[in-house]
Amino acid sequence: MAEASETRYRVGGMDCAACASKIDTAVRRVAGVADVTVSVATGTMTIRHDASSDLKAVQKKVTGLGYSVWPFAGNAVPSDEHGLHDHADHDHDHDHAGHDYARHDRDHRHGEREIEKLHGQDHATMTGSWWQSRKGRLTIFSGAALVAAYAIGHLVPAIASYAFIVAMLVGLLPIARRAVMAAFSGTPFSIEMLMTIAAVGAVIINAGEEAATVVFLFLVGELLEGVAAGKARESIQSLTALVPKTALLEDNGQMREMPAESLAVGAIIIVRPGDRISADGVIISGESAIDEAPVTGESTPLRKGVDAVVYAGTVNGDAVLRVRVTAAAADNTIARVVKLVEEAQESKAPTERFIDRFSRYYTPSVVVVAALVAVVPPLFLGGAWGEWIYKGLAILLIGCPCALVISTPAAIAASLSAGARRGLLMKGGAVLETLGKVTMVAFDKTGTLTEGKPRVTDIVSFGLGEAQLLSRAAVLEQGSSHPLALAILNRARMDGVPVPPALELEALPGKGVTGEVGGETVDLLSPPAARERGALNAGQEARIAGLNDEGKSVSVLLVNGLVAGLIAMRDEPREDAEAGLSALKSAGVKAMMLTGDNKRTAAAVADMLGIDWRGEMMPEDKQRVVGELKRKGFVVAKVGDGINDAPALAAADIGIAMGGGTDVALETADAAALHGRVGDVARMIALSQRTMRNIVANITIALGLKAVFLVTTIIGITGLWPAILADTGATVLVTMNALRLLRIKA
Structure with missing residues (x-):
């Protein structure tokens, strides 16, 4: 079997899932194509194919449906198909930061215009204002023709019907061409086909004025869909404009x-x-x-x-x-964020997959219902043919699934974009949907609930002043990269304590460090090492034990063999940890801390944060606890650094990596909080819940409007143009409702 290759294209003019479905069906029929992924959210198509595949035929299939198409830079594709491979979309400069877009921006804009001239796409990408696009111009011409037809009808009533037919054809011919191409490419029940049948049928039953009006309203609806879809698409891609x-x-x-x-x-x-x-x-x-x-x-x-x-x-x-x-x-970070969000938008949520399956049966069913409404009453109930055919045509328009199939992906794309712009990365619709169901969050401690680096919390002096004590300790720690040494050096720098050079520094493996400082022998030791020298009295031992009970590590400073003081350090909770955990509690989500640290330290941190905890846990122990929580009925999110917690992250329903733009934070787990803030977990869950509410509202709008107009059409209250408003209006309402998610403040 020939080795499979992958080629990625930008597709101009896709506004809804129905567009993507038509392209997917058509391209799959090309010989040698193994798989097709079409994303409305990113305006892209990726095909897997073998060496025998004719990529020219792929492009012709897509352009034949009325869309513009051109390969991404770097794709190995034939170069003689009208120069299509040269035309990258530079109005989407921000697609992939790695592609050499900006350098050829002017040439590629010219190339895009040439594509439109060669193929006459009504769906060509909007590169400027809406009225400058082919879709915008077609809508304007159709509207002007409709106004002219009304004017002619008033001036010369005898030819009014012909004027409306001409006005209808101005908008319908491009629609009909797309309908025929879609039918030959395997999509006979497209919205364009339903529109064409309805418009032609309306003319046959002498409803030419309504037919022309319906075609114009359809084009207006498509134009609005394009503008709304473009806003959703640009939200995340505009990040690259920051570089x-x-x-x-x-x-x-x-x-x-x-x-x-x-x-x-x-x-x-x-x-x-x-x-x-x-x-x-x-x-x-x-x-x-x-x-x-x-x-x-x-x-x-x-x-x-x-x-x-x-x-x-x-x-x-x-x-x-x-x-x-x-x-x-x-x-770079922005390019990787954009790439991950684009990939996430191509990953369908369970709800979206269900809607897709439902729509495959829904549209043919609508056609059958429309045919029955048009034929059964006249044949068997004595109804008037003209009246019931008219109602059947209206039902064809009402039944278009556009609003339904875009209800979920539009909301998910908007939420993924809104989250990414606020440092919340979720890898796909399934992750976004599951986050809203989380009932238990298991946190790692170090670097997640805490800063991940110890800080000096106590300086206990036995004779020397605090500054003198800190200065001598910092002298010994110069040049060390140990976390405790860095904590002492940072505190000395913050307090403005002088740190003179030391002489004859010597590391004492497992014990501490010693050296000559200003003629004094100074040692910075662990308590057991100081204990070995017999340097600690009962009061000092009690003080060390008290600090240890608070989860603090203690270093003992000796000057000329005598204890001069103690320095205590601890990995402190993040500033937002308490507020973040409180936000989860308010949302009804439980939290637990799983850490490999000793139980005394774990208890101290957990007490400060008011959280349940498990200490001294190996990676496999964390994985086991996550499994136990799931068996108890919890939907578990595991939050960690993406490396040490890998088994637990994999075992959880949702794995969330914490970190500011690191490879681990971006490329492991199901989601990533780029800020590294504890509160971001609650924000992800809240964003998911808002998204699911938005999707429910969208589906209600889509099906509710159709149900209302279906009933009113059958009983004779509404006709063709309200029917098309039910379709395009619902689609625009659904898209605009989804775009509200872009304004979410996280």
């Missing part, structure tokens, strides 16, 4: 401007105050306040210095920084 197009590269001591997309890993860039950072990197000199709100939504600028990680698209505050690039443009 500047150029960067200042340091090259042999000189600065030169270059395209940001061309920066190589390891390059040194200069970031001036007020500039956006053009690549992910590490600060190698300088210290500044970094505004990360554009990327993570974090409102407070963070002070960052040497060795701190910075992200593309964030804003440098008040000082010049030199940054070493750590990721190419295609792999």
Whole structure:
């Protein structure tokens, strides 16, 4: 069997799931195509195919349905099909940051216009204002023709019916062409086919005026769908617009401007105050306040210095920084977020899959019902043919499934985008749907509920002043990367304590460190090591025991063999941990802490946060506890760092990785909280619940309007144009309702 390849296309003009379904059905019929994935949310199509597949035929199938199509940059596709492969969509500059879009923006816009000329798509992508698109122009021409027909009808009543037929044909001919192409491509029951049958049937029964009006309203509805779908699509893609197009590269001591997309890993860039950072990197000199709100939504600028990680698209505050690039443009944080959200939007939720299956049977059923309404009363009940055919045609229009099939994906796409813009990544509709059902959240401790790095909490002096005690301890810890050493050095820096150089420093493995400081022999030891030297008295031992009971690690400072003081450190809870857990409790969700730390430390942290806990747990123990919780009937979300907690993350119904843009946070588990805030878990759950309420409302709108108009049509209250309003109006209402989710503040 030939090796399968994958080719990705941008498809212009897809506004709803029905569009995607038609394209999917048509492309699957091309020889050599093994699988097709079409995403309305991202405006893309991905096909898996073997070497025998004719990619020209794939493109012709899609363009024949009235959509514009062109391969992404880098796809190996034939180059002689009207130059289609050269035309990347640069009005969606922000598709994938790794693609070389900006450089050829003008040429590609010209290419897109050439595609429209060659194929005459009514569905071509809206690259500017709505009235500049082919769909917009067609709607305007149809409306103008309808107005002209009304004017002619008043001036010359004898030819009014012909004027309305001409007005109808202005809008109907492109629709009918798409209907025929869809039928030949395997989708006979498309909305275009229903529209064509209804309009032609209306003319046959002398309802030409209504037919022309219905066609115009249909085009208006399609145009509004396109505008709404475009807004949803642009919400997440606009993130890439945050990354500047150029960067200042340091090259042999000189600065030169270059395209940001061309920066190589390891390059040194200069970031001036007020500039956006053009690549992910590490600060190698300088210290500044970094505004990360554009990327993570974090409102407070963070002070960052040497060795701190910075992200593309964030804003440098008040000082010049030199940054070493750590990721190419295609792999920076924003590009990965966009890619993950696009992939998530292509992953269907259970509700969406059910609606898709339902719609396959729903539309043919509507056609059958419409036919029965048109034929049965005249044949068997003595009804008038004209009256009941008219009602049957109206039912065809009412029955279009567009609003129904878009009700779920529109809401999910909007929620995934809204979440991503606030640092909440959820990998697909299924994850988003399940999050709202979570009843138990199991947290890791270190780095999740706590900061992940110890801080000095107590300085207990036995003779020396606190500053002198801290200074001597910091002298001994210079150059060490141990977390406890870093805690002491950070506290010394915060307190402005002098740290003079030390002489003859020596590490005591498993015990501590010793050295000469200002003519004194100074030791910083663990309590057992100090105990071995007989340095501790009963009062000092009691003080150490009390600090240990609070979950704190203690170091003992000896000066010339005598205890000068104690320094206690602890990994403190995050500032938002208590508020985040309280938010979960308010939402009726229980929480538990699972940690590998000792029980004394675990108990101390759990008491501060008011949370149930399990301590001294190996990874397999955490996995076992998650399993037990599920067997008790809980829907469990496990929150951790994505590495040590991997077994438990996999065992949970939802695994959530915590972290600010790291590979682990972005690429493991089912969801990721980029802020690393405990409260983000409650925000994810709340977003899921709002989304599901939105979906229920959408389905109610879609089916409710159709039910009302179905009844009113059969009893003769409403006719063709209200029927089309029931369809296009419901679709627009559903889409606009879904777009409200973009305004969610997380």
